[in-house]
Amino acid sequence: MSLMLIALVIFAATYILIITEWINKMLAAMVGGFLIVLTGIVHQEVAFRAIDWNVIFFLIGMMMVISVLKDTGIFMYIAIKTAKLAKGYPLRIMMYMFLATAFISAFMGSVTSIMILVPIVLLIAHELKITPIPFIITMVIASNMGGAATMIGDPPNILIGSATSYTFMDFILNLTPPVLIITFSSLGLIWLLYRRAMRVTNQNRVKLMEFKETGLIKNKRKLIFGLVILVLMLTALALQSVINIGTATVAMTAGLAMMLMNNRKKVDKVLTQDIDWTTIFFFMGLFMIVESLVETGFISSLAQKVLELTNSEPKATSFAILWLSGLFSAIIDNVPFVAAMIPMLEHIGVVFKTNSLPASAMHPLWWSLALGTCLGGNGTLIGASANIVAAGIAQRNGFPISFKDFTKIGAIFTLNSMLISSLFIWLRYFS
Amino acid sequence: MLLSNFLDAKTIFFESRIRSREEIYHDMVSRICNHYPLPTCGTRLVDMILARDAESSTAYPTGIAMPHVRMDGFDDTLISICFLEHPLDYEGTPVYVIVLFITEKAASRLYLNIVAALLKLSKDEESMKILRQQKDGHSLIAAIKRFGITIKENLTISDIMETKPITIMPEQNLRELASLMNEHNQAFMPVVDERGRYLGEVDILCLLKVGVPDYLMMLDNLNFLSSYEPLENLFEQEDLLQVADIMRRDQDTLSPDASIIEASHEMIQKNKRFFAVVKNNHLYGIISAMDIFKKVIRA
Numbered sequence: 234m235s236l237m238l239i240a241l242v243i244f245a246a247t248y249i250l251i252i253t254e255w256i257n258k259m260l261a262a263m264v265g266g267f268l269i270v271l272t273g274i275v276h277q278e279v280a281f282r283a284i285d286w287n288v289i290f291f292l293i294g295m296m297m298v299i300s301v302l303k304d305t306g307i308f309m310y311i312a313i314k315t316a317k318l319a320k321g322y323p324l325r326i327m328m329y330m331f332l333a334t335a336f337i338s339a340f341m342g343s344v345t346s347i348m349i350l351v352p353i354v355l356l357i358a359h360e361l362k363i364t365p366i367p368f369i370i371t372m373v374i375a376s377n378m379g380g381a382a383t384m385i386g387d388p389p390n391i392l393i394g395s396a397t398s399y400t401f402m403d404f405i406l407n408l409t410p411p412v413l414i415i416t417f418s419s420l421g422l423i424w425l426l427y428r429r430a431m432r433v434t435n436q437n438r439v440k441l442m443e444f445k446e447t448g449l450i451k452n453k454r455k456l457i458f459g460l461v462i463l464v465l466m467l468t469a470l471a472l473q474s475v476i477n478i479g480t481a482t483v484a485m486t487a488g489l490a491m492m493l494m495n496n497r498k499k500v501d502k503v504l505t506q507d508i509d510w511t512t513i514f515f516f517m518g519l520f521m522i523v524e525s526l527v528e529t530g531f532i533s534s535l536a537q538k539v540l541e542l543t544n545s546e547p548k549a550t551s552f553a554i555l556w557l558s559g560l561f562s563a564i565i566d567n568v569p570f571v572a573a574m575i576p577m578l579e580h581i582g583v584v585f586k587t588n589s590l591p592a593s594a595m596h597p598l599w600w601s602l603a604l605g606t607c608l609g610g611n612g613t614l615i616g617a618s619a620n621i622v623a624a625g626i627a628q629r630n631g632f633p634i635s636f637k638d639f640t641k642i643g644a645i646f647t648l649n650s651m652l653i654s655s656l657f658i659w660l661r662y663f664s
Numbered sequence: 665m666l667l668s669n670f671l672d673a674k675t676i677f678f679e680s681r682i683r684s685r686e687e688i689y690h691d692m693v694s695r696i697c698n699h700y701p702l703p704t705c706g707t708r709l710v711d712m713i714l715a716r717d718a719e720s721s722t723a724y725p726t727g728i729a730m731p732h733v734r735m736d737g738f739d740d741t742l743i744s745i746c747f748l749e750h751p752l753d754y755e756g757t758p759v760y761v762i763v764l765f766i767t768e769k770a771a772s773r774l775y776l777n778i779v780a781a782l783l784k785l786s787k788d789e790e791s792m793k794i795l796r797q798q799k800d801g802h803s804l805i806a807a808i809k810r811f812g813i814t815i816k817e818n819l820t821i822s823d824i825m826e827t828k829p830i831t832i833m834p835e836q837n838l839r840e841l842a843s844l845m846n847e848h849n850q851a852f853m854p855v856v857d858e859r860g861r862y863l864g865e866v867d868i869l870c871l872l873k874v875g876v877p878d879y880l881m882m883l884d885n886l887n888f889l890s891s892y893e894p895l896e897n898l899f900e901q902e903d904l905l906q907v908a909d910i911m912r913r914d915q916d917t918l919s920p921d922a923s924i925i926e927a928s929h930e931m932i933q934k935n936k937r938f939f940a941v942v943k944n945n946h947l948y949g950i951i952s953a954m955d956i957f958k959k960v961i962r963a
Contacts, residue, residue, distance in 0.1 A: 306885055313888055348882070355879035356889075448887040629878045 237529035240274045244573075247522055252565050252615075259511045262518025269525035283524035284517050287395040287481040292513055294484030295385065299345050300507035301491035302463065304499075305456040306449040308337060308346075312353040313446040321438035323361060323431035327368055328420050330354060331375040335416050338379030339386045340467070343619035346376050351626045360440045361433045369627050370639055371423060374611045374646045376619045378419065381607030382412035384480070385470070388618075389562075389571040389606040394480065396575045397599055401470035401480070407600045411657040415608070415650045422649060426642070455494055462490050519572045527576045536580035545588055548663050550581065551597040555658060558605030559651050563612025571606050578602060597662040604658075608650040614639040667781050668809035673801030674699050675744040682750045689713050689731075692744040692764045702766065703737045713764065723754035726786035730779055732765040741774055742766045745804070747796060760796070761786065777816045785813055821927050822920035824959040825941050825949035831856045834863060834908035838874065838898075841866060841907055852938035854947050855911045862947040864913040865940055874898045874910060917942040918951060924960055927951055 247265030251258050270277050302308070315333045319325035330350065337346040351369055358365035380387030384394040384404035394404060450456055466487035469476065473483075492500055526532050543549035554574075561570050582595045610617030614624055614636045620643075624634045675695045679688065689710045697705040704712070713731050716722065723729040729752075744764040751758035763782060767775050785791060791811055798804040830848045832841055834855055845851065851868040875898035880886065918927055918939045931937060937953040 304884070309883065309885065309888075352879040352882035355877070356883070359877075443890065444888045445890065446888050449885055451885070626879065626882065 236274050237531050239272055240269060240525040240529045241531060243268050243272070243274075244522055244526055247518075248565070248569055251569055257511070259515040259518065262515045262522065264518075266518035266521030269522060274525045275521070275528050279528065280521040280524055283527075284520045285392070285395050287479055288391055288516060289513060290481035291385075291391060291395070291484045292516065293508055294481065294486070294488035295342065296508045297488030297492055297503060298463065298466065298484065299341050300503045301455075301495065302341075302459050303345075303349065305459050306451060307456055307460075308341075308349045309353065310446050310449045311337070312350050313444050313449065316353075316357050317442060317444060317446065321361065321433065321441040323363055323433055324424070324427055326357065327371055327427060327431075328423055330368065331371055331420060331423060332416070334372045334375035335379030335382070338376040338619075339382045340463075342385070343376035343380040343387055343617065344622055346379070347373060347619045347623045348626075351623050355626070355630055355632075357441060361437045363431050363433060364632070366627065366632055366634055366638065367427055367430065367642075369623050369632070369634065370642050373617075373620050373623045373639075374419065374643060375416070377607055377610045377617050378412055378416050378650070380619075381604060382409045385484075387607045387610075388568045390603055392568070392571050392575060393599060393603050396579070399599065400473040401467075402474065404603075405471070407596070407661075408603060411604065411654055414657070415653050418649060418653060419646055422646060426645075458494055459491060462487050516568075519569055523572050523576060526573065532573075532576045533580045536577045536584065539577070540581060540584055545584065547585070547590065547594045547597060548659075551601045551658055551662070552655065554578075554598055555601035555605045555654060556651065558602055559609035559612070559647065562606045562609030563616045563647065566615070567606040567610050567617055571602065574602055574606075597658050600662075601654075601658055604654040605651075608647060608654060611643045611650065612640070612647040613643060616643070665815045666809060667778065667785075667813040667815050668805050670741065670743060670778060670815070671745070671801075671805050671808065672699070672743070673805055675742070676746075676801030676804055678747045678749070678799065680749045685717075685752055685754075686710065686714065688746055688748075688752070688762060689764070692746060692762070696742055696744050696764075696766065700740070700742055703735060709733065709766075717754075721755045721757065723757040723759050724783060724786065725757060726783070727751070727758060727760040728763065728782065728786040729754050729757075729759040729761070730763045730765065730782065732767065732775070734767055734769050736769055738766070739768050740766075741768075741778070743778070745801075747798075747804075761792075773818065774815070781813055781815050785811070819924050819960065820921045821918055821924065821941060821951045821955075822948065824924070824955050825920070825951040826955065827949040829854060829947075829950040831947065832866065832907050833857065834906060834911060836907050837903055838871065838905050838907070838910070839902040842871060842902065845871070852950065852952070854940040854950060855907055856947050860947055861945050862917065862940055862942045864911040865915050865938075866907055866911045867938065870910045870912065871898070874901055874905065915940070919943050920948045924956060928953075928956055931956075 243265050247261050250256055250261035250265075266280065269275050270280050275283075311333055312330070315329045316326050319329045334346050334350055337350070350372060354368045354372060355365050358368060377387070381390065384390050384399070384401045390404065390408070393399070394401070466483055469478065469483045469486075470480065473480070492503065495503065539550065539553065543553050558567075558570065558574065578595075578598055581598065585594050586592075610620065614620050614634065620639065624639070627634050675692070677691070677695070679691075690707075693705065693709045693713075696702065697709075702709070712733050716731055716733060722731045742765070746762045746764075748760050748762070751760050752762070753759075765775060765778075785808075795804060795807055798807055830844060830850050830853055832844060832853050832855055834857070841853070844853065845868060853866050854862060855864045855866060856862055875896070877897070916930065916934060916936075916939070918930060918941050920941050920943055927939065930939065931953050939951050941948045941951055
């Protein structure tokens with residue numbers, strides 16, 4: 234019992250540091266992770282075994298893939314092309330960018346797509362002489378939605394995919410449909426909110442049409458090779474249940490293949506700059522800390538409490554998870570939240586089994602967790618990493634986005650997403 | 665390096681008799697040749713010294729003469745010193761101390777630096793008086809050692825730096841900075857306070873960056889853009905922004921006694937062609953890669 238208390242104190246202190254960012258996130262996670270070893274709560278062996286290497290190597294592999302693809306200029310090309318397709322009309326640009334952001338996020342991750350697309354939207358807004366803030370906010374929302382659609386789009390889904398036996402295709406079948414509905418209904422919301430807000434002069438609109446996107450693809454061969462590898466990677470992930478190769482191995486194979494196209498100097502740059510080691514070690518620390526809560530039995534008693542409240546009934550439990558994760562993800566970073574929720578759901582799975590419920594009873598719970606955490610991230614400015622990254626870029630360019638500014642818009646879209654998700658969960662699994 | 669370490673007591677002597685220049689040179693040469701194997705010795709060496717003397721005077725107004733022979737097939741620096749009780753006349757200059765150098769053929773920086781140290785010493789009458797009172801080489805070397813006279817090992821950047829660089833103060837605005845850069849054709853300027861204390865630096869890229877927003881810097885490639893006017897913003901901000909807003913603080917600086925190789929190393933490693941030369945927070949000058957190229961490599 235006293236061990237559990239120490240574990241909880243370390244866990245809470247670490248999470249507070251992570252959420253408030255008083256010290257570097259990775260440093261906080263690492264200090265917490267080794268503190269649980271040092272205090273003897275978890276033996277080093279056990280703590281290291283808790284690190285999910287499938288997640289770690291998947292992240293490293295994807296970072297290599299993204300780095301090489303980004304280098305080909307394809308994402309900038311898509312962004313500029315999108316703005317030109319919209320003929321420079323702001324509402325159209327906003328909607329097209331919303332779709333482009335969601336699409337890129339679904340495969341490259343939300344933070345990546347924000348880091349590539351927000352600077353371009355700042356440039357576009359500058360040329361059109363309009364404020365970029367509504368564009369940035371809606372793109373952040375799109376990135377979190379797109380990330381929710383696939384197993385590889387958002388860190389919470391990566392964690393869930395790795396902890397469970399769900400394949401890439403399971404994610405497509407269970408998450409992509411609701412996310413598509415949510416995304417298109419969000420376009421309707423954008424139309425309602427912004428249809429009268431933005432006016433641009435013809436003169437400025439023409440400036441945008443002068444952008445020459447063809448020059449952005451510098452090396453066609455490299456691009457084609459990169460896209461072929463990407464398609465092969467997605468195919469391998471889709472066929473995972475047949476070919477039986479782990480997610481991390483697929484991503485690493487693709488990443489390493491991409492790296493082989495690069496010269497020595499580029500490889501060094503990718504390894505030292507583009508692979509975000511801070512994030513990698515942040516994840517490792519998190520796994521270790523959460524393990525201390527599992528080992529001391531805290532997670533299982535928490536699961537017990539939840540089940541008492543929902544009468545161990547799958548439907549009530551699903552909705553509780555959906556809305557609670559939506560709420561929590563809105564106010565804290567969703568990665569540490571999911572890291573703690575996964576062992577709890579695993580425990581609930583064990584309880585369901587002893588209650589002789591079928592294995593399928595767990596499905597809606599996991600999908601609720603995925604939808605709740607990814608979409609809940611849109612609730613406030615600090616709900617997800619993409620939000621914080623975007624706000625940082627905007628701030629540096631003289632467009633501070635306040636917590637209130639973001640939440641006013643974010644809450645509307647989140648509420649819409651959560652309602653559609655609830656409806657989907659109910660219709661798809663319980664009727 | 666201590667000057668005393670280059671001296672050998674066996675080649676140092678005090679002469680109380682009245683003798684000719686040639687006799688003294690003979691004495692010096694034989695002392696050197698007794699202890700060191702030289703490719704040329706005896707009368708031939710003395711002739712070489714006299715020939716050198718004939719070219720131009722080796723005496724200095726402080727009463728020291730420093731004849732110098734560069735010798736083929738030799739790779740050392742040997743010194744013999746003779747203190748004269750009765751001065752010798754060197755083309756009108758009375759000489760009390762003769763220092764004979766025998767060095768390698770190539771002009772060595774070491775030789776020049778020893779000459780510089782000895783010249784400086786000869787100007788110090790107090791020290792010279794003490795040296796003259798010594799009786800033999802050992803006590804003379806001990807005295808020089810006590811003075812702690814050092815020989816500059818190599819050039820330092822204080823020898824080649826720009827000692828009066830154009831500087832700017834943090835509260836000056838960008839318009840002033842731009843016109844100073846333009847007027848003096850200077851791409852780099854140290855930022856100092858009114859007491860000359862070093863605060864940081866600005867260069868032409870800091871100024872250009874005002875016109876290129878952060879979001880453009882985040883893009884890998886701008887070749888799709890042909891019409892963006894980067895200077896628009898710069899013109900607007902010229903009077904509003906101060907040097908303090910764009911200057912770089914926490915930059916690496918070099919100390920005035922840093923060696924040329926250290927400066928070159930820093931420039932290459934930090935990919936930076938200008939450095940402020942700073943010691944104890946005080947700005948001493950600036951050094952550029954071009955200074956090293958022109959004043960050392962092409963000197």
